[in-house]
Amino acid sequence: MRVLTFFNLVVAALSMGSVLAVAADDDVESIYRLGSGYPVSETGLRIGGYATTKIGMPRADPWYFDVSDLSLFLTWDNGSRLRFFSELEVGDVLSAGEHQSLGTQKAHFEFERFYIDGLVNNNLTIRLGKFLTPVGQWNLIHAAPLVWTSSRPVATENLFSTHASGLMLHGSVSVANRQLEYSVYGDISESIDPYRSKKPFENALGAHLRYSLTDTVQIGASFANFVLNDLPPTRYNLAGLEVAWSYQKYELSSEIVYRTSDHTNIKSTWQSFVQSVIPLSQYWFVVGRYEFFEQPQDKPGQVGLLGLAYRPLPPIIWKLEYRLGTNNETLAADGLAASFAMLF
């Protein structure tokens, strides 16, 4: 409740500021709109972000509540060939649980993304900084208000680092009258990322392709060669495939990743998921997901998820889901979860 009040105050303050900014101008977008951020006059700066609160009731573990993400976006784009983007995340801002009173003891800061884009031409942009690892599609749009479930599939985060720091070349080209989006990157997290993510790369080289087959179907492929910051240091090769179909409000998507290593004691592993979304009405959606995941130190796991989502406005989503599986205790435990997320 305290958090909601805080947001109300922020929105009210931003709205008051925007009234001053609009003045008698032809440009009507200076007004704050939920889910679009706040443009700071004509500076090219835009401030926004998203917030998530979650309640989890794992079947074999204590319940917990947390304001799991409070992410702040800062974008600068004044129409020149350079633009800047950063996402500063305050994780576990407020948490409580069966054995823990409500407090901020788990709160931590992290730069999720921090990069400069230099536009070379219409097909090529050079990115320098920290960015989301382009493996599959989920990791690239993983923010809670943009996805249908409170939990993310194991295959979208378990076998690689979700962030990379270094240099990326990205853009799109036209192939057979359709857009082929590409990214090629080199990571040197060890040297340049002072706020290192969970399970970071030591170094990596990778590429991602995504092609629109039709207006409703996209396919993609990923490849990465990397060393994780882990013991023992091991070099891995990872390959991934993705497909997504959406028509009106129906969706079907799937991702598969396969990882091999040069270490004889680490077995090759593949993980995947398939997810469908079916609209029940304008605002209500039912979500089903099946996951299969091999685990380096356990038997292969499987999980089924059935969820319900209520989205009264595009930037706001309420979710409720139940997960049930086998050999899934470590990576995707059975249980109930509910969450609220909002882009602001």
Next chain:
Amino acid sequence: MAMRIAYALLVAILLPWFSARAAEPLAIITAAANPLDTLSLDDLKLVYLRKSQMDTEGNRWLPLNMPVTDSLRRDFSLALFSLLPEEQEDYWSVQYFNGISPPKVMASEEAILRFVASTTGSIGYVRKQKVDNRVKVLLLITLPTAK
């Protein structure tokens, strides 16, 4: 029989109105000084999705829109994407997460004309009869029937 005559009369009265609307062209405009002379519909789509960032001269595209509730904006959105503006909100939420803003929104056709005339790389749309010598027409689009 009476019903059939009434129906035929109704069609006869409404058809010219709908035909007139369907035939009303929309002009895609840029500054008169812009060396670019034409733009294809596919390229225009990419500009308005912010997937195409630069014109052939290396200037950043600055696409302009009318407000979401304006009938011209809704017709333009249907003509270009076969979607209404509100049906594209999911797309723009994802772009927002990646630091990309949607086209700038202007208050009126005259505002678009003024902005386009004075800003390199800007591109907008107005009804054909509003075009004057401050701007150049890159493409004419026939509007679909308003939804």
